[in-house]
Amino acid sequence: MSEYIISQNCNGVSYAYFRGRFWRWDESARAWKESHLLAQKFDKAKAVEKWLTPEAFLTSDEFIPMDDYELPDQMLTALRDAKPCKNAPIDPVEEPETAVVRATGTDVAEQFGNTPAAPSFDFGADDQTNVLLLQDAQTFITGNMARIMAAKHAHDLTANHYKGSWGKWCAAVGISRDTGDRMVSVAAQCGNIQLEGKSIFDVQPMKLLYAAAKPSTPEEVKQAVFTGDITTYKEYQEALAQIKAEKDRTNAAEAERDKLLGAQNRAAWAESHIQDVEAQRDAALADVQGLTEQNARLNAEKEKAVQSYNEMYESRIAANLQRQKAEAERDRAEARAHKAEDALKHQPITAVVDEEEVERRAGEKAYQMAADMTAELQEKLDAVTGDAEQDVRNAYDSVLLASRAMLNAWQMVKPQFRKLPEEQREALANQIIHTISSIQGEVTKCL
Known part of the structure; x- marks a missing residue:
């Protein structure tokens, strides 16, 4: 509300x-x-x-x-x-505030005259307690201190023994139970306090005492009222306002401190983040350096492989030439053997010769000479051919190793490649594509 x-x-x-x-x-x-x-x-x-x-x-x-x-x-x-009363009188009327109290006081006076009689108010207690409660009700209307102490006494009589009697007593004297409870609180807190030899109820305004007895009243303000340092409700309000202002300033200072601490924490986090970024940058630079060195090694190996391939290619050409030369020499040797054989056949016979034996021996010699020459040439050809095949195998393994090395290098660098800024990533991508195109062109020339 x-x-x-x-x-x-x-x-x-x-x-x-x-x-x-x-x-x-x-x-x-x-x-x-x-x-x-x-x-x-x-x-x-x-x-x-x-x-x-x-x-x-x-x-x-x-x-x-x-x-x-x-x-x-x-x-x-x-x-x-709440709704206004449509039929309410235009002129104000008196609003009786202590009618029940006055009635109660009259009854009490009648009960405690010269002729005692049974009490006319039943507070739900025994007769003796009812009489005491009526005495408190009579005392209640005599003054501030009397009202407070009478309420305290009535509350003490009924609180622990007669359920509901306290509420009945409050109704009898014309106050709400909440008001009665506040009176009891005031009595409990300052009923025994004296200022300048007088009860605090006779010195301090009741409004001030009621306010000071509230649970929400700060302890320092409460004590200032009870010791007489605060004597008016205005001073009470000013003290509350001062405490509130001090609390607001404290809260504002704490909020500013928390804000400053927050800023410091954010600055520390930022510094830590910068350090992490720098560490990542250094790691990236180290990776780039490592990749650069690895690329240099791969380039050296590539050049070595190319050189080895060229040497192998040249060796293969030389081997083919030697093989062709050996085959030509073999063919010439065989031709010479056949020629020698024919020459033997056409030599004049100066003696009685067994022609079949001569022909057999000439054939054997020719074939032996051809065989010897052919074996020698075949041995040279096999040596040349064997070296060429080994070179081919070595060259194939080197090229395959280079291909795998390039693929492995890309697999290693690919995660780091994604971490680079866009402009650096694009530049390196162009460089890699250019390198691959160059290699592709060279491979095409070798086919």
Whole structure:
């Protein structure tokens, strides 16, 4: 609920200002009724003090402001649902605030005259306790201290023995149970305090004591009231305002400190993050350096492989030439052998010769000579051919190794390649593509 204020007067009657109207709490009906009498009092006060507001009026010395936690939920709900009385009289009427108290006091006076009689109020206790409660009720109307101490005494009589009797006593003297509880709280906190040889109830304003006894009142303000350092409700409010201002300043300082600590923490995090980035950069540079060195080694191996391939190719050509030369020499040797054989056949016979034997021996010699030459040439050809085949195998293995090395190098560098900034990644990509194209062109030339 918003835009309302609730206060009590010295008799414990609750008043409120809500939706532009003054209201009075009817304890018996448990409802709020529009208070024309209070509205008239406000108008008179405003005529004297032009800038007076309803809020200031209900927090003046005549009233005791009530905090929300001190009010029953029923009162707050009833105030929200309160409706003005359409048939209310135009002129304000008196709102009796202590009618029950006066009636109770009359009964008490009659009971404690010259002729004792049975008590006329039943508080749910035994007769003796009822008499004591009636005495407290009679005492209640005699003054502030008497009201407070009578409420405390009645509460002590009924609190632990007679369930419901405390509420009946409060109703009998014309106060709500909440008001009675506040009186008991005030009595418990400062009932034994004296200032300047007098009871604090006779020195300090009741409104001030009620305010000081609230649970929400800071302890230093409470003690200042109880020791007489604060003597007016205005001083009480100023002390609360000062404490609130100091608390606000403290909270603001703590908030600023937390903000500063937050900034420092963020700065420390940023510095740590920068260090991590620098470490990653250094690691990336080390990886690049390593890859550069590895690329240099691969280039050297590639050049060596190319050189080895060229040498192998040249060796293969030389071997083919030698093989062709050997085969030509073999063919010539065989031709010479056949020629020699024919020459032997056509030599003139000077003696009786066994022609078959001569022919056999000439053939054997020719074939032996051809065989010897052929074996020698074949041995040379095999040696040349064997070296060429080994060179081919070595060249094939080298080229295959180079191909695998290039693939492995790319697999190693690919994760690092993705970490590079876009502009560096694009430049290196172009360089890699150019290198691959160059290799492809050279391979095509070798086919």
